[in-house]
Amino acid sequence: MKEAAGAERGGEALFEDPDFPSDDTSLFSDGSTPIARLQGEITWRRPQEICPSPALFPDTFSLGHAKQGLLGDCWFLCACTYLLKNKLLLNKVFPPEQPQWDDSRYRGSFQFSFWQQGHWTEVTIDDRLPCLNSTLCFSRCHSPTAFWVALMEKAYAKLHGSYERLWAGQVSEALVDFTGGLAERWSLGEAEEEQRPGQDSDRVRGRSLDLKLLRPVKDECAVSCSTRSSREGASELGQYHALTVMEWLDVQMVSGSKVLLLRIRNPWGRCCWGGAWVGSGSGWSSVDPVSALDLQARVAEGEFWLDESEFLSQFDDITVGYPISDEGHLKSIYTGNLLTQRRQLAGRWTSGRSAGGSRNSSSYCSNPKFWLKVCERGEVLVSLLQRRNTERRAETPSEDGESTTHQHYRAIALHMWKVEKRRFRLSRTLSKPPCASSHCHAYEREVVLREQLEPGYYLLIPSTYQPGAEARFLIRAFSSSSISLSALNSAAPALPLTTDGEWETSSHFRGAWLEGRTAGGSRNFLSHWNNPRFPFTVCDESAATSAVNVRITLQQSRPDTELHPIGFHIYKFPEGESEQTFSRDEDPAASCVPHCYTRDVSLACCLPPGVYAIVPSTYQPDCSANFTLSLARRIHRKVVKSQERLGRAIQEISHISVMQS
Structure with missing residues (x-):
C-alpha cells in the first residue's frame, strides 16, 4: 500500500521518484520468489518516519554493517561489507556530503553510482523505504538509526528493475558493480575436471584455489565464501548462502606451531557456527590465553572464527575482488603488481552473423575478434563480461544430454592466440591450441584469463557455447605494461554457415x-x-x-x-x-x-x-x-575436436527462509 504523499521540508514537497514508485511494481518483477506473498502488505516510509533521529552511518563502526532481512540478497550485502571497509570506494558509490534529514537542504533524495558495462551510472532515488509494521522489511544496518544499507539496496534494486531481481546472485557481480574492477570465483575443493588424452590444454578446468595464493593481498582484497549445500558445522545455513571473510591471520599456538584462523561475518547478523573456535570452543585452549582473549574480543555480532581446515571443509566456493589502489588502478591478486594500463571495447554476438558458438562448431571463426597488442613483457588480465538479460530463457542441452538452465546469462568463454599479424591466417591459427583461455564455457557474467605475455599481437575470440546465442558483451584488458585493444574488421553481412567448410x-x-x-x-x-x-x-x-x-x-x-x-x-x-x-x-x-x-x-x-x-x-x-x-x-578446415563442454551451472547465492531480527 502506497503511503500518502505530501511530506514537506522548508515549504517544498519531498522528492518522489516517478521511475521507481512506492508500490508493488518496484518490489516485484514476476512474483517468482518468496517475497511475492508480501504483495499488498508493504508500506513505504521515510527514515524520519521510522525513527526520531535517522543518520546515514552510525557512530560505532561495527553497527554500520549490513543485516539481511526478508530479501535473499546476501551476495549484495557481502559486497556492501567490503565497501564499508574501503572509504574511497564507498565515497565513489555513495558520494559524501549529501544532505541528510537534519540538513535544511534535505529534499528526500539520494544519489548513488554503480559501474555498468564500462561506465559509471548515476542512480537517484527517493528515501521512501519498504516496511512491515513500520519496520524495515529488507536489509538494514545493525544500528536501527543508520540507513545507508537500506538506501543503497533500494538504488541497486532500481538499477535492476525491482527488489525481487536482487533475490539470488553472485558476490562477484556486486563487487564489480561497486568497484569497476574484477572479481573471480574459485572452488575450495578439488578441481572439477581433469585433462583427458587428446583434449586441448585449455580444457583443464583447474579452478581449485590454494589460499596461499592470496596471502600477499589478503588485507586489501574483498574475500567472500559461500555454501552450495548444508554443512555439519553450519547446518543452519542451508543451501546457497554467502558470507564475508573479515580477516585472516596466523596465530601462534602453545605447541609452537601456527594455525591459520579466519574471521567470518554472516549477513544474517547472528552466529550460525558450531566449530572448535566459537565461544569457548576447544580450539582456544591450544592458543596463548592473552592472544585468545584478544581474538575473541574482535568478534562482533554475527561473526565467528574458524581454522583453515574447517574453512576448506565447510565452504564450497570463494570469491575474491581485486584490490583497487587510491589512484583507481587494479592490483593483481597473483603478483601484487599494479595494472596501470586499462582498455575496453564493446561487442555483441548476433545470430546468423557473429554468434559462432564454441570451438566444437564449424562456425566458430565467425565470432567477434579483437587484437591485443602488447608492447613490452608484462602481466595481462583479459576479461569477457556479458550483459545481463532479464528475460527468462533456457540454454540448449549440452553435448552430454544434460539440460542446463540459467535465466540471465549465456555460457561464455574467451580464447587467445599469439600471432604474427602481417602473416596472419585465421584458419591456420584456429587449428592450433590457444596460448591462453578462460576455463570451459560457464554460466558466469564474467570470465577472466591471466598470463605473463611477451611483446607482440594476440588474437582474442569471445564465444558462447551454443551457435546463434545472442548477447552483448564487453572485452576488458588490464596490464602492468603498455597495451592496445582494437576490433578486427569483418564483412558487414552474415557469412553462410556450412558443414563442409x-x-x-x-x-x-x-x-x-x-x-x-x-x-x-x-x-x-x-x-x-x-x-x-x-x-x-x-x-x-x-x-x-x-x-x-x-x-x-x-x-x-x-x-x-x-x-x-x-x-x-x-x-x-x-x-x-x-x-x-x-x-x-x-x-x-x-x-x-x-x-x-x-x-x-x-x-x-x-x-x-x-x-x-x-x-x-x-x-x-x-x-x-x-x-x-x-x-x-x-x-576446408576440419572442426577442432576441442571437446568443450559446459561448466557447472552458476550457483545463485540466496536463502529462502525468513530472516529473524
Whole structure:
C-alpha cells in the first residue's frame, strides 16, 4: 500500500521518484520468489518516519554493517561489507556530503553510482523505504538509526528493475558493480575436471584455489565464501548462502606451531557456527590465553572464527575482488603488481552473423575478434563480461544430454592466440591450441584469463557455447605494461554457415566514389571504368570443389534515407596479362546487379583459378559515397575436436527462509 504523499521540508514537497514508485511494481518483477506473498502488505516510509533521529552511518563502526532481512540478497550485502571497509570506494558509490534529514537542504533524495558495462551510472532515488509494521522489511544496518544499507539496496534494486531481481546472485557481480574492477570465483575443493588424452590444454578446468595464493593481498582484497549445500558445522545455513571473510591471520599456538584462523561475518547478523573456535570452543585452549582473549574480543555480532581446515571443509566456493589502489588502478591478486594500463571495447554476438558458438562448431571463426597488442613483457588480465538479460530463457542441452538452465546469462568463454599479424591466417591459427583461455564455457557474467605475455599481437575470440546465442558483451584488458585493444574488421553481412567448410574474410578494402573522379556509375556509362578496382587471385586450393568458393560484399556508408543504388562486377584478367592490358570490352565473369537502393549487396559464386578485379559502382555517375568491400573465401578446415563442454551451472547465492531480527 502506497503511503500518502505530501511530506514537506522548508515549504517544498519531498522528492518522489516517478521511475521507481512506492508500490508493488518496484518490489516485484514476476512474483517468482518468496517475497511475492508480501504483495499488498508493504508500506513505504521515510527514515524520519521510522525513527526520531535517522543518520546515514552510525557512530560505532561495527553497527554500520549490513543485516539481511526478508530479501535473499546476501551476495549484495557481502559486497556492501567490503565497501564499508574501503572509504574511497564507498565515497565513489555513495558520494559524501549529501544532505541528510537534519540538513535544511534535505529534499528526500539520494544519489548513488554503480559501474555498468564500462561506465559509471548515476542512480537517484527517493528515501521512501519498504516496511512491515513500520519496520524495515529488507536489509538494514545493525544500528536501527543508520540507513545507508537500506538506501543503497533500494538504488541497486532500481538499477535492476525491482527488489525481487536482487533475490539470488553472485558476490562477484556486486563487487564489480561497486568497484569497476574484477572479481573471480574459485572452488575450495578439488578441481572439477581433469585433462583427458587428446583434449586441448585449455580444457583443464583447474579452478581449485590454494589460499596461499592470496596471502600477499589478503588485507586489501574483498574475500567472500559461500555454501552450495548444508554443512555439519553450519547446518543452519542451508543451501546457497554467502558470507564475508573479515580477516585472516596466523596465530601462534602453545605447541609452537601456527594455525591459520579466519574471521567470518554472516549477513544474517547472528552466529550460525558450531566449530572448535566459537565461544569457548576447544580450539582456544591450544592458543596463548592473552592472544585468545584478544581474538575473541574482535568478534562482533554475527561473526565467528574458524581454522583453515574447517574453512576448506565447510565452504564450497570463494570469491575474491581485486584490490583497487587510491589512484583507481587494479592490483593483481597473483603478483601484487599494479595494472596501470586499462582498455575496453564493446561487442555483441548476433545470430546468423557473429554468434559462432564454441570451438566444437564449424562456425566458430565467425565470432567477434579483437587484437591485443602488447608492447613490452608484462602481466595481462583479459576479461569477457556479458550483459545481463532479464528475460527468462533456457540454454540448449549440452553435448552430454544434460539440460542446463540459467535465466540471465549465456555460457561464455574467451580464447587467445599469439600471432604474427602481417602473416596472419585465421584458419591456420584456429587449428592450433590457444596460448591462453578462460576455463570451459560457464554460466558466469564474467570470465577472466591471466598470463605473463611477451611483446607482440594476440588474437582474442569471445564465444558462447551454443551457435546463434545472442548477447552483448564487453572485452576488458588490464596490464602492468603498455597495451592496445582494437576490433578486427569483418564483412558487414552474415557469412553462410556450412558443414563442409568455413568462410574466412581474406581481404577488406575501403574506398570512395568521388564526384568527377572515381564515381563512374554503371556499365551503361563510358565513365564506368573510372570506378575503383580491386584485384584478387583465386588459387587452385580454393577451387578444389565446384561449389561456391568466393563471397563478395559491398557496403555503402550513407544514412538509410540517402542510399545510392549500388552493385559490382567481377572481371577476369586473360591469363598472363596484367591490369594495365585489361580489355574493357570483356564481359564480367560474375555480377551483382541490378543496382539496388540498399546498404549492402552480396554475391557468392564459383570462380576458377585466376586473377580477377572487382569494380564496385553506383548506378548513376557522380554519386559520392564511401564504401567497404569484403572478400571471403571458403576454406576446408576440419572442426577442432576441442571437446568443450559446459561448466557447472552458476550457483545463485540466496536463502529462502525468513530472516529473524
